[in-house]
Amino acid sequence: MLNFKDYNPLEGKQLQIMDEKGNLNESLRPAELTDELLIDIYKKMTLLREMDKKAASLQRQGRMGVFASSYGQEASVIASSMAMGKEDWIVPAYRQQGAIIAKNLPISNFFLYYKGNEVASRLPRESHLFPVAIPVGSQPLHAAGLGMAARLKGDQTCAIAYFGEGATSEGETLEAFNFAGVYKANTIFFCENNQWAISTPRLRQTAAKTIAQKGVAFGFDGIQVDGNDPFAVFAATLAARKRAAEGEGPTLIESFTYRLGDHTSADSAKKYRDPAEVEPWHDKEPLLRTRLYLTQKGLWDDQKEEDLANEVYNQVGIAVAEAEKTPNQTIDDIFDYTFAELTPTLQEQKSYLKQFYPET
Numbered sequence: 001m002l003n004f005k006d007y008n009p010l011e012g013k014q015l016q017i018m019d020e021k022g023n024l025n026e027s028l029r030p031a032e033l034t035d036e037l038l039i040d041i042y043k044k045m046t047l048l049r050e051m052d053k054k055a056a057s058l059q060r061q062g063r064m065g066v067f068a069s070s071y072g073q074e075a076s077v078i079a080s081s082m083a084m085g086k087e088d089w090i091v092p093a094y095r096q097q098g099a100i101i102a103k104n105l106p107i108s109n110f111f112l113y114y115k116g117n118e119v120a121s122r123l124p125r126e127s128h129l130f131p132v133a134i135p136v137g138s139q140p141l142h143a144a145g146l147g148m149a150a151r152l153k154g155d156q157t158c159a160i161a162y163f164g165e166g167a168t169s170e171g172e173t174l175e176a177f178n179f180a181g182v183y184k185a186n187t188i189f190f191c192e193n194n195q196w197a198i199s200t201p202r203l204r205q206t207a208a209k210t211i212a213q214k215g216v217a218f219g220f221d222g223i224q225v226d227g228n229d230p231f232a233v234f235a236a237t238l239a240a241r242k243r244a245a246e247g248e249g250p251t252l253i254e255s256f257t258y259r260l261g262d263h264t265s266a267d268s269a270k271k272y273r274d275p276a277e278v279e280p281w282h283d284k285e286p287l288l289r290t291r292l293y294l295t296q297k298g299l300w301d302d303q304k305e306e307d308l309a310n311e312v313y314n315q316v317g318i319a320v321a322e323a324e325k326t327p328n329q330t331i332d333d334i335f336d337y338t339f340a341e342l343t344p345t346l347q348e349q350k351s352y353l354k355q356f357y358p359e360t
């Protein structure tokens with residue numbers, strides 16, 4: 001099992017198990033990540049990329065709203081959430097549609113949500129997946145609370161929060177780190193450091209040398225991993241999960257990756273980001289290197305790739321059709337789930353809206 005002490009973020013150490021060419025350091029490979037599981041992770045990452053591709057096209061056609069793509073960051077969300085147990089809680093931000101795949105929930109939820117249909121936020125309770133949360137910095141608090149509850153109950157389950165490096169400049173994130181550290185919460189803080197918070201580059205985000213070292217400041221381990229290496233992401237998450245479940249407290253994982261696309265479909269990164277900076281990251285992206293590894297091992301070939309491409313294309317097509325035929329939420333749905341009793345202002349707003357949509 002991975003020893004976090006070997007990767008002190010203050011010394012700028014980073015965990016990498018598979019390099020850009022698909023070469024593996026077998027001595028660091030977690031036994032749990034078999035080739036079979038890696039193929040599953042590869043398939044899920046490919047599905048995620050197809051979902052993002054389709055969503056971009058739907059948004060341009062006016063069939064979906066603004067959304068955030070995971071392009072280039074697929075290993076971060078898929079390999080980490082696949083290292084979590086079935087009962088564990090996942091608290092995604094707005095870029096982690098991959099968690100829906102990892103939790104085996106209908107991917108139509110992703111399209112539904114960004115079509116503006118709140119029905120997509122009503123996930124099955126037993127899935128232990130939180131709905132999308134757009135407020136930057138809110139996810140770590142939820143996962144700290146869930147992890148503290150698990151610890152108090154003596155549960156072996158834990159919670160993982162996803163957020164970007166920009167979110168680590170929010171007070172809420174640091175408050176979550178503090179509580180989780182003091183109460184030894186069963187929590188994993190998973191930061192997808194994709195180098196940009198909209199137009200704010202990493203160097204302007206914090207003077208800290210690494211994001212991972214922020215864990216050290218709060219009294220728990222932080223580790224920086226190559227976020228485009230599914231082996232490293234999986235190994236760190238698995239080790240952090242084991243520690244949390246054994247009552248040893250939280251871990252901060254900094255998944256060092258790169259946002260290959262725009263911040264969202266409403267953004268144009270070309271306005272603030274030099275394309276020359278982006279270019280080399282295309283050679284480091286996670287699908288490419290996983291395919292190289294699998295091909296070198298004789299586990300993958302062009303035919304399998306073509307079959308997979310057809311499979312995910314069809315799967316996404318079916319999910320979009322499903323989302324487009326799902327009835328919209330009612331006016332009641334918009335108001336009824338936050339307060340036990342509506343406040344007078346909200347009551348007034350609800351009645352006002354109902355005049356225009358009496359049938360809902």
Ligand SMILES: Cc1ncc(C[n+]2csc(CCOP(=O)(O)OP(=O)(O)O)c2C)c(N)n1
Pocket residue numbers: 095134135136137163164165166167168192194196197198259263
């Ligand atoms: C509290 C809050 N402030 C501002 C925003 C607007 N906003 C949306 S995403 C974003 C940048 C977040 O960057 P980062 O945390 O690095 O995550 P990334 O989007 O790169 O995954 C901002 C400022 C928001 N959603 N919530």
